[in-house]
Amino acid sequence: MARVVVDVMPKQEILDPQGQAVANALPKLGFEGVLEVRQGKRFELEVADSVDDETIAKIAETVLANPVIEDWTVRRVEA
């Protein structure tokens, strides 16, 4: 069994209203000095050893991320 992490973030040129909302809220809560916040998604997958990198890449591209508006990275991590 292997553990895979897929990070999905809005592309830099795409507006990120969730992140902007957080960034706008911080000064009102007394936190100064945060210049930008981007919010994305993190997926942790438990996959059978039979699942190869190509399959994981395909899952990330077709199910976890929207390639039109999001960038993503895939990496295997220690279980």
Add this chain to the structure above:
Amino acid sequence: MARVVVDVMPKQEILDPQGQAVANALPKLGFEGVLEVRQGKRFELEVADSVDDETIAKIAETVLANPVIEDWTVRRVEA
């Protein structure tokens, strides 16, 4: 300026309907061998150099994560 990544995941004992929906969808889409999916959030922050680790930890705990149902990690990364 520094870049900070905050990963927020549902605690292991908390139901994760989003992750379960993905896990249930995968076999129907032809992807076998994924045993579990957990979905969380990833935040990327640009912070001024004056912002110390204690402040970032406080932001993560009070604004980005819900400590009752979520675990989180904070790390500085290369810009």
